[in-house]
Ligand SMILES: NC(=O)c1ccc[n+]([C@@H]2O[C@H](COP(=O)([O-])OP(=O)(O)OC[C@H]3O[C@@H](n4cnc5c(N)ncnc54)[C@H](O)[C@@H]3O)[C@@H](O)[C@H]2O)c1
């Protein structure tokens with residue numbers, strides 16, 4: 274690497290939706306990136322699962338493809354490893370090997386980071402390499418960069434947002450058409466938003482992994498996916514969405530990572546992913562289709578919102594290449610970025626200790642004393658009711674209750690007891706409420 278001809282060589286692992294767009298973007302912007310970095314970025318090899326697939330549409334010579342990722346990683350002329358395969362294994366082995374040998378890594382692998390981010394950080398420190406992963410959360414939206422750099426002088430109190438495009442598409446469709454979950458999922462699949470196996474998205478695993486990554490960075494505390502309370506959207510019904518509408522809300526799958534401070538000043542964090550009703554006037558309510566948006570609240574900066582495309586080959590490739598430019602510059606100047614810190618080691622609180630608000634819609638018998646019986650269950654748990662609305666029809670009535678904030682455990686035990694009351698014929702909808710209603 275001397276004079277005008279400096280070159281940095283990249284090993285690309287994976288050539289699917291994201292990998293193929295990384296190749297195209299690198300080809301398209303190659304000259305500019307060389308000027309920005311101060312060295313030409315060249316692909317040394319591309320690891321794929323099957324060499325027989327026709328990839329002649331990609332602007333790279335066929336001899337670059339290999340089905341032996343580890344040998345590619347170990348090559349002496351490789352400076353940076355880009356991993357866009359996904360999954361825990363064998364990606365974990367590849368990235369640990371690359372980092373320990375001093376090769377910087379750029380990855381989009383949220384599942385691995387949320388499970389074993391600490392081991393990857395340790396390997397990066399051991400090898401003196403960089404570990405960058407902007408693409409792993411909210412795809413093309415610059416979010417981890419601001420959290421790990423721009424906001425480092427501040428103190429983050431909350432990160433709340435929509436970090437899964439598939440579920441946001443489904444919930445937006447349910448809201449605009451009145452469709453049930455199954456019908457909206459079918460539409461999302463037909464349009465290519467939902468994968469053939471949508472479990473990771475609709476059950477909230479994808480969002481929970483992202484929540485863990487966001488919480489770790491925001492609160493300087495190791496948080497893994499297993500620490501995140503998770504509920505998906507498969508149980509959301511058209512009745513839930515209609516019920517939200519009656520109180521001026523819409524339903525969103527939210528990722529919430531929050532700093533909690535007790536009266537004695539003890540700090541902890543709560544990290545959760547679940548559907549929630551939010552007021553239609555809330556900025557997150559206007560985030561429709563497959564878009565993502567994340568609110569960050571910090572002591573000095575106040576409220577910030579990041580919005581854009583959280584998925585798709587091209588936006589995600591933008592985030593990957595942004596990271597490649599950063600680690601390439603470090604390589605040239607012989608520095609590495611500081612590791613993500615986890616000095617705070619805050620305890621992660623269980624969901625029962627989160628302070629939430631509930632919306633309940635109940636079908637009750639319309640007779641004397643029923644409202645009092647329902648209200649008394651809330652009182653027993655120390656939960657204060659904020660609004661209650663009753664509409665009679667025949668012998669029955671629909672009771673819509675919105676509570677004030679209370680510990681989640683108190684709210685859920687109240688719901689359990691209400692389900693057992695004789696006068697409660699059916700619980701039509703129960704959901705947490707976020708944002709000022
Ligand atoms: N697609 C998106 O919108 C998006 C957004 C953000 C992050 N990500 C993340 O990016 C990563 C890649 O996602 P994708 O959508 O491109 O997936 P994809 O399934 O389209 O591509 C993955 C590729 O890796 C290949 N592969 C599997 N095992 C391999 C092996 N052992 N060796 C070499 N190649 C192997 C597969 O054949 C496939 O072509 C995942 O971690 C994903 O979570 C994707």
Ligand SMILES: N[C@@H](CCO)C(=O)O
Nearest residue numbers: 436437438439583584
């Ligand atoms: N499946 C994810 C892709 C981006 O991580 C989503 O729907 O948002």
Ligand code: NA
Nearest residue numbers: 407411412414
């Ligand atoms: Na991002």
